[in-house]
Amino acid sequence: MKKWKVYLCAVVFLILAGCNQTSGNESSDGSSSSKSAVKIGVVLPLTGPAALYGQQAQEGGKLAAKMINDNGGILGGRQIELVVEDDQAKPENGVNMFNKLINKDKVDAITGGVNSSVSIAEKDIAKNKLVNIVTISSAPEIMENRDPFRFRLNTTNDMRGKVFHTFVKDTLKPKTVAVIAENTDYGQVELEILKKNWSGKDAPKIIGTEFFELTETDFTNPLTKLKAAKADAIYVVSSAIEINSAIFKQAHQLGMNDTVKLLAPGNLNTEFIKLAGADAVEGTISADIYLSSANNEFNHTFVTAFEKEYKYKPEKIQTLGFEAIWFLAKAMDKAGTVDDYQAISKVLEDTEWESPRGNVDFVDGQAQGEDALLMVKDGIIVPYQP
Secondary structure, eight states: HHHHHHHHHHHHHHHHHTTTTTOOBBBBTTBOOOOOOOEEEEEOSSSSSHHHHHHHHHHHHOOOOOOOOTTOBBBBTTTTEEEEEEEETHHHHHHHHHIIIISOOEEEEEEESHHHHHHHHHHHTSSSSEEEEOOOOOOOOTTTTTTTTEEEESOOOHHHHHHHHHIIIIIOOOOOOEEEEEEEHHHHHHHHHHHTOOOOOTSEEEEEEEOEEEEOOOOOHHHHHHHHTSSSSEEESSSSSHHHHHHHHHHHTOOOOOSSSEEOOOOOOHHHHHHHHHHHHHTTTTEOOOOTOOSSSSHHHHHHHHHHHHSSSOOOOOOOOOOOHHHHHHHHHTOOOOOOOHHHHHHHHOEEEETTEEOOOOEEEEOOOEEEEEEEEETTTEEEOO
């Protein structure tokens, strides 16, 4: 009998205790607890032909989350949790990962995107559902028919071309150019803009064009054809470090060493130099929006933290990965919400954001920025030198 009394008392105690508690995700008034994590989806190519870019962007995003979390989080103490998915640079995979993050993981926002074809396929999945920051993909179509929750950090093909294509035409002045480009939305758009910017009387003439698929690794045949054209310059267009390095390495092996080497802006990267070999890419000219030597206080903090975490200096891709999480988290904090997407989007659009690359603002969801001319000299990336 005593055992039954003890058991009944224990049951009553547990019931009463439960009545005075809320679930771990709710506050006493039934609203979401300020301590629950803010879940941000990150969709990047972590395997496949663009894996290095994806991994670099992921490193930047992880650092942003760590810095925010170490400083107490956002919205009164909520930590940032990144839910990372691999799109393998395949549009169908990107669509599947977006659907998973939205419908299964119930993330509060999504960032990522390296390959334009993938980001174009994804854009309608998130449309008017939650904030989506496109990190790297640059094709103009990504922002066409834009819903108010979509933003992009990287400069577009057209924005970069106004600087780089004009520089090639007016300063380098090659009479003829051979082009080798990936057969994707990004590659096709870059070629269209190249032709538009070189349409004048004294502009360079494109005398050979070869396209390749992202699955290819041997570029000997197209490069041999372009070599036979005897162009003054070769213009390489690919959004994958591994492919860019293979093309330049194989061109060097084919003896295309006296040809002016041009890399489509936004793709010059230290890993590209390492993989291709310094001799193969010496003198390569390109343009981009960030150098780790940028002289501003935020960049000094960012570079120091990045080097401490990863033991090497960050570049543009890592910086954009960082910005995606940093801007989004700060916008949520300033808006006072994670799910009022209209309020978050208004903060993103109306704020001039401090960044490692300088101050950044958005116009119709597109981050503004201007590329600087760069080149490879003595095995490192430096500002262009005549």
